[in-house]
Amino acid sequence: MDPAGGPYLNTKALCSPLGAARLAQLAAGCAAIALVTHGAGAAGPHGAFCMAAWCFCFAMSALLFFLDATRLHSCLPVSWDNLTVTCAALATLLYVTASVLYPLFFVQAECPYAGCQVRNFRIAVSACSVLGTVAYGVEVGLCRARPGQAVVGYMATASGLLKVVQGFVACIIFGALANGSEFSRHGATVYCAAVYGFCFALTAALVATTMCGRTKAVRCMPFERLVVVCTLLEALLYLSASVVWPVFCFDPKYGSPWRDSSCGWGKCPWDSKVAVAALSFLNLALYAADLIYSQRLRFSSSRVLP
Structure with missing residues (x-):
């Protein structure tokens, strides 16, 4: 028993x-x-x-x-x-x-x-x-945590669920980058790739910390405040990447604003660049929504390890 x-x-x-x-x-x-x-x-x-x-x-x-x-x-x-x-x-x-x-x-x-x-x-x-x-x-x-309900876990909140979506979108971005996006041609696009990688790693670290019940391990500030700080940093980085990437991929000075008609479908670098640009704006919107929601987030972990 x-x-x-x-x-x-x-x-x-x-x-x-x-x-x-x-x-x-x-x-x-x-x-x-x-x-x-x-x-x-x-x-x-x-x-x-x-x-x-x-x-x-x-x-x-x-x-x-x-x-x-x-x-x-x-x-x-x-x-x-x-x-x-x-x-x-x-x-x-x-x-x-x-x-x-x-x-x-x-x-x-x-x-x-x-x-x-x-x-x-x-x-x-x-x-x-x-x-x-x-x-x-x-x-x-x-x-999922309901409005007015006592929140026992961060991942049950809208902010926590958004973290999963953000990480998933980032994985699709990595796939588009690897599919002939030619991001290594310019230092600015390399910076964008670094932003995507850093934000994904930070988001994954927050999710892993929550799942391991280590939300009280951060001594300098409450975990929910740390989430807001990290989300603000990620939103700002994605904002910069969402501006820089289209400029260096579609401006005639650095790239091409139009798709080459000789490119085959699924094998054209221009398609990958468009996908990365669109997904960058999508993740920027997700981080912005996450930031707005998490401003008033208060929760208590259901299990905190010593």
């Missing part, structure tokens, strides 16, 4: 809306992986990304569900509430991306395959991915 005199297993892991959402995540992920393996297929880099996303999320959800059902998470040196909502938010973003990419690159309206079997499998995979997205989104909604 557990210390509270209840059953050894955590029945809330099954008999609760949150438990039902996690079971739906496992079912959708397992179905998507099985269908792809059985006959739908997922060739090429886009298919490999989708398959990796589904496998990663399934493994992560299975581990979290097991730890929650057996109460073994109490033995881990982590803040469980912060860890689970962070994983759910990350999985939601991965599933959203896979739910867009897979049908876009693998599902066709007509039926070019023998007996339409492959197409039907791919439609089923897309449906499972959408259901998984909904299931992870429901978990985020169930765990």
Whole structure:
């Protein structure tokens, strides 16, 4: 029996809306992986990304569900509430991306395959991915702190969830930078790449600190104030990069304002530069929203380690 005199297993892991959402995540992920393996297929880099996303999320959800059902998470040196909502938010973003990419690159309206079997499998995979997205989104909604509610974990707040989105967008920026963006041609664009890397590292450090329950380890200021200071610094850095990058990529003096018609789709440096510019403005908006929200943020960690 557990210390509270209840059953050894955590029945809330099954008999609760949150438990039902996690079971739906496992079912959708397992179905998507099985269908792809059985006959739908997922060739090429886009298919490999989708398959990796589904496998990663399934493994992560299975581990979290097991730890929650057996109460073994109490033995881990982590803040469980912060860890689970962070994983759910990350999985939601991965599933959203896979739910867009897979049908876009693998599902066709007509039926070019023998007996339409492959197409039907791919439609089923897309449906499972959408259901998984909904299931992870429901978990985020169930765990998210409500206005006027006592906040027990930073990652359950809008500011914490925005940190996950910011890191995810930064990863897409890194992919665009690596896809022939030619950012090393100018010192100014190298500076922008350094800004993206520094802000991602700082955001990841804040998230990791929160998940490890070390929010009281900062002695010079409260953690929520540290979050505001870091977010302001990141917003200012992204503001500078959002100005510098377009100038040195699209001004005729340094780059090209128009796309070269001879460039193939997916292999043109201009496309990568546009993607980086657009995502820079998106992350700038996310950091600005984060800064506005976190001004009045007050929370107490659900578990603080000595």
